[in-house]
Amino acid sequence: MFDxxxxxxxxxALCGTLLVFLLAGWASETIYKTSSGSEHNKTQAYEIAVEGEEGTEVVVDEGPAFAEVYATADVSAGEGLWRTCxxxxxxxxxxxxxxxxLIGVVGRDVGAAEGYGYSGxxxxxxxxxxxxxxxLFLENPKGYAPGTAMSYNGMRKIEDRANLIAYLDSLDD
Structure with a gap:
């Protein structure tokens, strides 16, 4: 069939095509290479000056304080969150x-649950x-207490944490 x-x-033909692509890549690198070597130019093409730019501090909004969120926590929503716990x-x-x-956990000494072996x-x-x-513990257990045996990844929303803690606190007078 084929001789x-x-x-x-x-x-x-395949080798020739590969050669053309390699030469095209080399040529484009040569054309678009900056004078500083192989690093691309990372500066802006133009900058817009803004008055009063110096001394401006960026304020990061960390959201409401936990005490404020906890004061308005919803116990019934915390009961729904308990399912994962x-x-x-x-x-x-x-x-x-x-x-x-976890009955009576709010206000209890850390590591004081009867019959449970804590990691320390x-x-x-x-x-x-x-x-x-x-x-702080529920937000990131491994970050708050490195070495803890708790494998839970944490609750990201502060409202969820406040609701769950309010629910746990409401269980024991």
Whole structure:
């Protein structure tokens, strides 16, 4: 079907095409290369001067303080958020699961749940589970207490954390 000459022509055509593409790439790099070597020019083509630009500080809005959000927390919304926690925690005293029981956790000493073996990382960062400490822990457990055994990634919304903590606080008088 194919003789040697046809196969040689096909291979030659492929090699020639590859050579054209390589030469085109080399030529475009040479044309668009800046005078500083292989680095591309990273400055703006033009700049617009703005009056009063010097000394302007960028203010980062961190959102409302936790105390303000916690004061208006919705307990019923926190009850809905509890569903994700109950996979590892229980609300009955002394009934530990993968994590310790959480009844009475707000205001309880850190590492004081009966019958649960803590990793020790939590007691190094806080003494009492205040709403503020719980907020920081629930936001990023591994970041707040490096070495903690809790594998939860955290709650990103401050409102969700406040609602959950309010729900846990409402369970015990």
């Amino acid at each position: 040697t000459m046809t196969t040689t022509k096909i291979v030659g 109950r996979a590892c925690h229980a609300l009955e005293a002394g009934e530990n699961g993968t994590g310790p029981y 990382a939590l007691t190094a960062v806080a003494d009492v589970w205040t709403p503020e400490n719980l907020n």
